[in-house]
Amino acid sequence: xxxxxxxxxxxxxxxxxxxxxxxxxxxxxxxxxxxxxxxxxxxxxxxxxxxxxxxxxxxxxxxxxxxxxxxxxxxxxxxxxxxxxxxxxxxxxxxxxxxxxxxxxxxxxxxxxxxxxxxxxxxxxxxxxxxxxxxxxxxxxxxxxxxxxxxxxxxxxxxxxx
Numbered sequence: 001x002x003x004x005x006x007x008x009x010x011x012x013x014x015x016x017x018x019x020x021x022x023x024x025x026x027x028x029x030x031x032x033x034x035x036x037x038x039x040x041x042x043x044x045x046x047x048x049x050x051x052x053x054x055x056x057x058x059x060x061x062x063x064x065x066x067x068x069x070x071x072x073x074x075x076x077x078x079x080x081x082x083x084x085x086x087x088x089x090x091x092x093x094x095x096x097x098x099x100x101x102x103x104x105x106x107x108x109x110x111x112x113x114x115x116x117x118x119x120x121x122x123x124x125x126x127x128x129x130x131x132x133x134x135x136x137x138x139x140x141x142x143x144x145x146x147x148x149x150x151x152x153x154x155x156x157x158x159x160x161x162x
Contacts, residue, residue: 004036004054004061009143012049013058013101016042017139023051042135058101065144067103071137074107075159078115087123094129103140109133114160 004010004020012018018038025032026048035048036059049059063071085093094112097105110133113126122130138156142149 003051004059009062010036010038011060011062011101011140012038012040012047014099015040015045015047016136017062017143018047021046024048042139058099060101062140062144063103065146068141068144071103071107071141072155072159074104075111075114075156076162077111080108080111087125091125091129094133098129098133098136103137106133106136110137110156 006020006022008020010018010020018040020036021039022037024035024037026035027033034051036051036054038047038049038059039045040047049057090112094109097109100106110130113122113130113133116122116126117130134153134156138149138152142152145152
């Protein structure tokens with residue numbers, strides 16, 4: 001079970017990259033409970049995640065830079081057809097994948113919506129999901145590789161342009 005220290009960067013599913021600002025003890029019931037206090041980089045919100053169940057809640061370390069190529073391979077994959085279900089069903093699948101926090105699953109959502117975007121204009125919900133998946137991927141890869149987010153955004157645009 002990974003543990004985090006103050007100043008460590010971590011990923012919280014559906015929220016993105018955060019920095020551990022502190023480990024605080026709060027009283028809920030007879031014994032105090034320790035929480036990681038995360039500052040989410042995207043919107044500067046503070047999230048408290050119980051230390052004891054951090055892994056079960058999906059809190060994880062940033063992917064190693066060596067795993068970035070595997071995410072890019074998911075984005076490049078055109079052999080996996082996008083689902084032909086109704087938007088509601090696809091939306092639920094996409095949300096479930098995003099909530100896992102697995103960057104490859106988020107990449108699959110982004111890829112599917114990018115392919116769909118070439119075929120037709122995305123609906124509001126599709127566009128919102130596309131933007132969320134793109135943000136989560138760009139943020140984490142930028143931190144993993146220690147580069148500016150614009151560099152990663154351009155790399156992803158190049159992948160989808162090919």
